[in-house]
Amino acid sequence: MHMVRMVTALSLAALTISGFGQDPDKPTNWQTYETGQNSKATEYKTFVIRNQKQWADYWRHAHGGVPPRPKGVDWRRNELLAIHLGQRNTGGYSVYVGGVVPIAPRKYEVSVVAHEPPPGTMVAQALTSPYVVVKLPRNLGAYFITREVDKPDGTNPDPRPRTPPL
Numbered sequence: 550m551h552m553v554r555m556v557t558a559l560s561l562a563a564l565t566i567s568g569f570g571q572d573p574d575k576p577t578n579w580q581t582y583e584t585g586q587n588s589k590a591t592e593y594k595t596f597v598i599r600n601q602k603q604w605a606d607y608w609r610h611a612h613g614g615v616p617p618r619p620k621g622v623d624w625r626r627n628e629l630l631a632i633h634l635g636q637r638n639t640g641g642y643s644v645y646v647g648g649v650v651p652i653a654p655r656k657y658e659v660s661v662v663a664h665e666p667p668p669g670t671m672v673a674q675a676l677t678s679p680y681v682v683v684k685l686p687r688n689l690g691a692y693f694i695t696r697e698v699d700k701p702d703g704t705n706p707d708p709r710p711r712t713p714p715l
Contacts, residue, residue: 581681581683584643584644585680586679589610589613589678590636592633593634594635595633595694596610599687600624601624621684624687628687629683629685632644632661633680634679635678637678639666639672640666641670642663642677642679644661644662644664644680646661646681646683647661649683656690657690657691658693658694660697
């Protein structure tokens with residue numbers, strides 16, 4: 550499959566977190582917390598979630614209704630990073646995080662891969678809005694998103710902006 554790599558440095562000021570980051574030579578522990586195909590997000594958007602109030606605000610924005618208590622998240626030790634692709638006209642789209650790599654003290658690159666269905670593939674004829682949420686150690690520093698669009702036909706990624714304000 551052809552991978553088109555598009556780098557977007559999200560605003561350092563918008564994503565800088567207080568606290569101490571990890572040594573850039575040490576690996577970052579992270580895990581996928583949740584993925585899905587349907588959310589209320591209609592545009593590409595990222596969220597850094599550091600406490601219960603931010604979780605509730607995020608949930609209302611992305612899913613609506615009363616937020617469930619996040620399982621396995623200790624806000625003193627963890628934070629969440631949510632990436633929403635925005636609305637798509639059919640099924641077959643997905644998004645996942647390929648890695649979180651320290652690039653400097655308190656600066657981390659998050660590799661996000663957006664999968665698009667191959668042309669001619671049978672897909673659900675329904676609106677979807679794929680997203681992924683990852684769990685990270687608290688107070689990592691600044692996140693920079695590297696977005697890869699997985700398009701098997703080799704065409705360019707869609708021209709939507711990749712650096713939305715948070």
